[in-house]
Amino acid sequence: MDFLDTIITSLIYLALCFVLFVIGKLAFRLFHRDVNVREELVEHDNLAFAIAHVGYFIGILLAIGSAIVGPSHGLVQDIIDISIYGLLAILLLNLSLIINDKVILRRFSIREEISGKQNVAVGIAEAGIAVATGLILMGSVSGEGGSILTALAFWAIGQVLLIVIALFYNVINRFDLHDQLASANVAIGIAFGGALIAMANLIRYGLSGEFETWQETLTAVGIEIAAGLVFLPVVRLVADKMLLPGQNLTDELVNQEKPNIGAAFVEAFAYVGGSVLITWSI
Numbered sequence: 001m002d003f004l005d006t007i008i009t010s011l012i013y014l015a016l017c018f019v020l021f022v023i024g025k026l027a028f029r030l031f032h033r034d035v036n037v038r039e040e041l042v043e044h045d046n047l048a049f050a051i052a053h054v055g056y057f058i059g060i061l062l063a064i065g066s067a068i069v070g071p072s073h074g075l076v077q078d079i080i081d082i083s084i085y086g087l088l089a090i091l092l093l094n095l096s097l098i099i100n101d102k103v104i105l106r107r108f109s110i111r112e113e114i115s116g117k118q119n120v121a122v123g124i125a126e127a128g129i130a131v132a133t134g135l136i137l138m139g140s141v142s143g144e145g146g147s148i149l150t151a152l153a154f155w156a157i158g159q160v161l162l163i164v165i166a167l168f169y170n171v172i173n174r175f176d177l178h179d180q181l182a183s184a185n186v187a188i189g190i191a192f193g194g195a196l197i198a199m200a201n202l203i204r205y206g207l208s209g210e211f212e213t214w215q216e217t218l219t220a221v222g223i224e225i226a227a228g229l230v231f232l233p234v235v236r237l238v239a240d241k242m243l244l245p246g247q248n249l250t251d252e253l254v255n256q257e258k259p260n261i262g263a264a265f266v267e268a269f270a271y272v273g274g275s276v277l278i279t280w281s282i
Helices: 002-031 037-043 047-068 075-103 110-116 120-141 148-172 177-182 186-207 214-243 249-253 261-281
Strands: none
Touching: 002 047, 002 075, 037 047, 047 075, 047 110, 047 120, 075 120, 075 148, 110 120, 120 148, 120 177, 120 186, 148 177, 148 186, 148 214, 177 186, 186 214, 186 249, 186 261, 214 261, 249 261
16 A cells, blocks of 8 residues: 555656646746747757757756655645745746856857857857756755745755856866857867756756754855866866876867867866766865
8 A cells, every 4th residue: 555655646646747848948038039939949950059959847847856856844844845946946947047048158049049040069058058057956945944934945056156157167277168158169169068967067066955043054055166166167177288298278168160069078077077076075
């Protein structure tokens, strides 16, 4: 009987997640009324849009998952909590994308680059922002002891940190991020997206867990971000000297006629892999 109850409960959770996923799809259309998803995917075969759209759904998946992975309080209360926090996460994800598009990639129109020019580099960067935001929401909503107010506060803190990290990434590299993305440099889109996801994973780790006091939570986030800001340039140096021996990473990504996409994947992996190892070690 216990096994049957477990199966039924799991099916209820899956059905609720499916409903939230559909709501997330409708929310995208509501927030992006000027975008015709069918035309972009089917008629225009727009790879840039497809990548950005898949990134959005990965962000939705993480955001919805954040409402599920917390401790159980009984089936009825779990359904209420998943519904409330799942809807909140979907709303915040869409707001985050609007904010980040206006701040992180502020020097050009995201819609024009993705829908008009089919710029794959910008599509990848947009996907990276969506996945990173989903990770931040996972940390903001999951855990025990918090409330809707703490989830909103953590989301706001995470968004500010994500913007700071994006600016920091532009500072530590010897190229202009906006110029490279606008020129459709796919390699830079991959490297930048990897950096954002890696740092968002550190923010997620700092925000997740049981909420006790603001001081403890903010201290944990501060430690993770301090480690991340040191880790970002170090990882890039390691990728440059060890993973790509005898080559200059910047040259491979921007200073040659055809940017080295393989080198970009190496850099992105180094960022994401390093962030995972940090969360495992702390």
